[in-house]
Amino acid sequence: MAGLTANTTLLRQILVGFVRDEVHKVGIRKAVLGLSGGIDSALVAFIAAEALGPKNVHAICMPYKSSNPESEVHARLVAEACGIDFTVIPITPMVDAYFDNFPSADNMRRGNKMARERMTILFDHSALLSALVLGTSNKTELLLGYGTLYGDMASALNPIGDLYKTQVWQLSAEMGVPSAVIEKKPSADLWAGQTDEEELGFTYNQVDELLGRMVDQRLSRDELIKAGFNPEFVDTVYGKIQNSHFKRRLPVIAKVSNRTIDRDFRYSRDWGK
Amino acid sequence: MPDFTAVLAQIKPKLGCVADNLALIEERIQQAIIQKAELVIFPELALTGYFLKDLVPEVALRLDSPEILRLTELSSQISIAFGFVEVTDDYRFFNSALYLEDGNIKHLHRKVYLPTYGLFDEQRYLARGERFRAFDTKFGRMGMLICEDMWHLSSSYILAMDGAATLLCLSSSPSRGIEGESLGSATAWQKLTTTTAMFLNCRVFYCNRVGYEDGINFWGGSEYISPAGESVVRAGLMVEDNVTITVDEGALRRERIFSPMLRDENLFVTVQELKRIERERSQ
Numbered sequence: 286m287a288g289l290t291a292n293t294t295l296l297r298q299i300l301v302g303f304v305r306d307e308v309h310k311v312g313i314r315k316a317v318l319g320l321s322g323g324i325d326s327a328l329v330a331f332i333a334a335e336a337l338g339p340k341n342v343h344a345i346c347m348p349y350k351s352s353n354p355e356s357e358v359h360a361r362l363v364a365e366a367c368g369i370d371f372t373v374i375p376i377t378p379m380v381d382a383y384f385d386n387f388p389s390a391d392n393m394r395r396g397n398k399m400a401r402e403r404m405t406i407l408f409d410h411s412a413l414l415s416a417l418v419l420g421t422s423n424k425t426e427l428l429l430g431y432g433t434l435y436g437d438m439a440s441a442l443n444p445i446g447d448l449y450k451t452q453v454w455q456l457s458a459e460m461g462v463p464s465a466v467i468e469k470k471p472s473a474d475l476w477a478g479q480t481d482e483e484e485l486g487f488t489y490n491q492v493d494e495l496l497g498r499m500v501d502q503r504l505s506r507d508e509l510i511k512a513g514f515n516p517e518f519v520d521t522v523y524g525k526i527q528n529s530h531f532k533r534r535l536p537v538i539a540k541v542s543n544r545t546i547d548r549d550f551r552y553s554r555d556w557g558k
Numbered sequence: 559m560p561d562f563t564a565v566l567a568q569i570k571p572k573l574g575c576v577a578d579n580l581a582l583i584e585e586r587i588q589q590a591i592i593q594k595a596e597l598v599i600f601p602e603l604a605l606t607g608y609f610l611k612d613l614v615p616e617v618a619l620r621l622d623s624p625e626i627l628r629l630t631e632l633s634s635q636i637s638i639a640f641g642f643v644e645v646t647d648d649y650r651f652f653n654s655a656l657y658l659e660d661g662n663i664k665h666l667h668r669k670v671y672l673p674t675y676g677l678f679d680e681q682r683y684l685a686r687g688e689r690f691r692a693f694d695t696k697f698g699r700m701g702m703l704i705c706e707d708m709w710h711l712s713s714s715y716i717l718a719m720d721g722a723a724t725l726l727c728l729s730s731s732p733s734r735g736i737e738g739e740s741l742g743s744a745t746a747w748q749k750l751t752t753t754t755a756m757f758l759n760c761r762v763f764y765c766n767r768v769g770y771e772d773g774i775n776f777w778g779g780s781e782y783i784s785p786a787g788e789s790v791v792r793a794g795l796m797v798e799d800n801v802t803i804t805v806d807e808g809a810l811r812r813e814r815i816f817s818p819m820l821r822d823e824n825l826f827v828t829v830q831e832l833k834r835i836e837r838e839r840s841q
Contacts, residue, residue, distance in 0.1 A: 291736050299733060299775055302796055306770040442773075551611040553772045555573045 288497045291452045293459035297332075300444045300456075304336035307442050308417050310558040315416035319403050319437075320344040320363060320371070321474065322356030324457055324466050325445060326421040327363040331460040332444050333419055339368035343414055347403045350377040352474050359466050366463050376402045396475040400436025408439075417441040425450040425489060428496055429522070430529020431481070438532060449496065450489040487518065495522055559698045559807045564597040565590040566780040568799040570769035573607035576617050580605060580625050583640060584632070586800065591635050595802060597697060600640035601728050601767035601780075602669075602705050603653065608730040609771045610643070614683045618645035621663065626656070633658035637695065639765075641704060641728045643684075644668070650685040655702050655728050657693065665693040669704035670713065677732060677774065678706075692720035697805070705729040708750060718758040719825055723785075723810055725758075727751065729766040733775040733796070744779050744795065756787025759813050759820045761805065768798055785813040 308316055316333045320326045326344075333342045346360040357373065364371035380402055384390050390398075407418045420440025422432050424447055432438045445453060450471070457467050471481040471489065482488050495514055498504045499522070504512065509519050535547055544550040567586040571579045583604060590598040602608070605625065606617040619625055619642055629638055637659040644654035644666075653669040668687025672680035690713055692701045701717025701724070708714060708727050717725060735742015747764070755762045762783040767776045780793040782803045793799035814820065 288737055292738060292740075295741055296736050298796060299736070302775065303770055303773060307773065310770075552613060553573055553609040553611060555609075555771045556613065557574050558572060 288501055289449060289451050289493055291448070291455050293456050296448075296452070296456055297335075297459060300332050301336045304333050304419070304442065304444050307555075308337060310555065311417070313415055313417055315341045315343065315414055316419050316442075317343045317345065317407055317410045317414055317416040318419040318421060319407055320346050320360040321421075322346070322353075322359035322363070322466070323471060323474070324462065324469075325423055325453055327359075327462045327466045328453055328457045328460065329419050329421045329444055330363055330369055331367050331457075331462055334367040334369050335460075340370070341416075342367075342369040343410065343416060344369050344371050345406060345410060346371065346373045347376050347406060348373070349375070349380060349399050349475075351476050353472070353477065356474050359463070359469075362463050363466060366461065374406055376406070392475060396473065397433045397436060399475065400433035404436050404439045411441070419444065420446065422446055423448050423450050423453050425493055425496060427533060428500060428529075429485070429492070429525045430532050431485065432532070434532045449493040451493040486521075491518075492522060495519065499523070500526075561807050562597060562697045562805050563593075563595045564599065564763065564782070564803050564805060565593070565595045566763060566765045566782065566793060566799075566801040566803070567598055567600050567604075568766065568768055568778045568780045568793045568797075568801070569600065569604060570798050571601075571604055571607045571767060573771050574610060574613045574617055575607070576605055576619070576625065579607070580628070583629070587629075587632050587636060587638060589800065593802065595636060597637040597639070599726055599728070599763055599765045600638075601765050602641040602655070602730040603643065604640045604728075604767070605642040607771060608767070608776070609774065611679070611683060614643055614651050615645070618643040618651050620645055621666070626663075629656075630658050630661060630663060634661035637664075637697070639702065639726050639728065641730075651683065652687060653680060653684050653704060654687075655704050655726075657695065657700070657702060657726075659695055664695060665691070665700075665702060667691075667702040667704065669707060671706040671710050673706045677734075680706075690716045690720070692717050692722035698723050698807075700724040700726060703727045705731060708754065714754045714758060714760070718760055718820060719823065722760065724761045724763070725754070727762060727764045729764060730776055731766050733777040741777055741795065744777050747779070748781070748789070751781060751783050752787045752789065755783040755785060757819065759785045759810075759817060761785050761810065763803075768796055785810045786817075 318329055330344055344364050346357055348357050380399055411418050418441045420443030422438055423445050426432050472479050510516050587598055639657045641655045644652040655667045657665040670687045672684055674681040692699050699721045701722030703713055731743055733741055751762045751764045765780045766778050768778040777795055778793055779795050782790045784790050791801055791803055793801045
C-alpha cells in the first residue's frame with residue numbers, strides 16, 4: 286500500500302530534527318534509552334546518535350535471566366555501530382526479589398513488572414545523566430496496546446510513535462541498523478522462543494496494511510471487508526485499539542472545577558520553549 | 559511601480575515567548591535593512607508561536623502595545639508584514655497580521671478561516687475575521703492572507719478583484735505526509751500558491767515558519783511565485799532561512815499582457831450568480 290511506503294530520506298530528516306530540537310529546547314544535551322537488541326530501540330539509537338552526537342546518547346541494556354542471550358549481543362552490536370555509550374544492568378535481582386513473594390504470578394504480571402523495572406532504571410539515569418528518556422514504541426504496538434503502561438510505553442520523547450512497524454523496517458535499513466537486528470523475528474523477549482507475531486496471531490505486514498487503511502485513511506468496516514480483509518480480523522484489531530485506548534491517555538480526572546487539567550486547562554508541553 | 563527588494567524571514571519562534579520573538583524579529587529586520595531590502599515578511603503568529611491553546615489571552619497584544627509601536631517605528635526604514643495575536647477592546651482575540659510602512663499601520667488583516675479539524679483547533683481559542691481588503695503600498699496594491707485563508711479560492715479572488723497585484727501569505731504549516739517524493743503538505747502548498755498566482759496573474763509571497771512544537775514540525779519552504787505561476791526562489795525545507803527577492807515589475811506587466819484573464823474576469827456574472835446561490839440556499 287502506498288501509505289506504508291515512507292520516503293525514508295524525508296522521515297530521517299524530520300525525526301533527527303525532532304530529537305535535536307525537542308531535547309535542546311529544554312536546555313538538555315543528552316538522551317538515554319533502553320536498548321533491547323530489537324529493531325525499534327536500535328532505530329531510536331541511530332536517530333538519537335545522529336541528532337545529538339553519539340557521545341550524548343547513553344544506551345542501557347537490561348536483561349532478565351530468561352532473556353535470550355542473543356539480545357544483549359545485538360544490543361551491543363547496535364551501540365558499537367552507532368558509537369553510543371553502552372551499559373548493561375541486569376534486572377533479575379530486583380524482579381526476583383519481588384516475585385519471591387508471589388511465586389504463582391503469571392507471565393503477564395512478570396512481563397509487566399520487568400518493563401516497569403526497566404522504566405525506573407531509565408528515569409533514574411535521566412536524573413543521573415541529565416538526559417531525556419527516549420521512547421521506542423512504534424505506532425503499530427501503540428495502537429494495538431501491545432506494550433506495558435508506565436513500562437516500555439513511558440518516555441519523555443518518542444521519535445517513532447507515528448511509524449508503523451513496516452516503516453520502522455524501512456527507515457532502519459536506510460539508517461544502517463545492523464542487518465542481523467533488522468532481519469530477526471520481533472520479540473518482547475519475556476520468555477525463550479516468544480515472538481510478537483505468534484502472540485498477536487497475525488503478522489506485522491498484515492496488521493499494518495489494515496491499520497493504515499482503518500486509522501489513517503478512515504475506511505469503514507464495509508470498505509475494509511470489500512478491500513479483502515477478513516471481517517473477524519477487522520473486528521479483532523478494532524477491538525484491540527478500543528480496549529487499549531486507556532493506555533494512550535492520561536489518567537482520567539474527576540471534574541469539579543472550571544479548569545480541569547487537560548480538559549479545559551490546555552497548554553502545549555513546549556509552552557515557553 | 560518600481561522594482562523592489564523583499565526578504566522572506568523564515569524564523570523559528572519560541573512558543574508563548576513574545577519578548578524573545580520580538581528580539582528575533584527585530585534582528586531579522588535590522589539584517590534586511592543592512593542589505594537594503596525594502597520589505598520584510600514574517601510568518602503567521604511570528605510573535606507568539608502557533609499551538610498556543612490557553613496561552614492565547616496571555617500573549618495577545620493591543621494595536622497600541624509597546625511591541626507593535628516598536629515595530630511600527632522600525633517600518634519608517636523598511637516595510638514589515640508579520641503575524642501576532644491581537645486583542646480588541648471588547649476582548650476578542652484574533653489571529654492577525656499587520657502591514658507596517660513609513661511608520662504607520664497600513665493594513666490589519668484578521669484571519670477569516672480558522673481551521674478546526676485534524677491537528678488544528680483555532681476556532682476554539684480565536685475569533686474570526688470578517689473581511690478581505692486590498693490595500694495600497696509603496697510597491698503597489700497588495701492583499702494579505704493568513705495560512706488557511708488561502709485554501710479558500712474566494713479569498714485570493716476577492717483580493718485580486720479588489721486590485722491586489724501582490725498576495726502575501728503568512729503561514730505556520732505543519733509537516734505531514736511522508737509517502738511521496740517530497741513532503742505532502744509542502745507539495746500541496748506549492749500547487750496552491752503557483753496555481754493561485756497563475757489564475758489571478760498575481761505575485762505570491764509565501765512565508766512559512768520552521769521549528770517543532772510538541773513534536774509537530776513546521777516545514778518552511780518560504781517561496782516567491784511570479785505572476786506567471788513560476789517558483790522564482792524558495793527557502794530551505796525545515797531550516798531557518800532568509801531569502802531575498804528582487805521583484806521585477808516588468809514581469810507583472812508582461813504577464814498581464816500575455817494572459818489577460820484577470821482583465822476578462824466578469825465580476826458582474828460572478829456576483830449575480832453568487833447572489834442567486836445565496837437566495838436559493840436561504841429558501
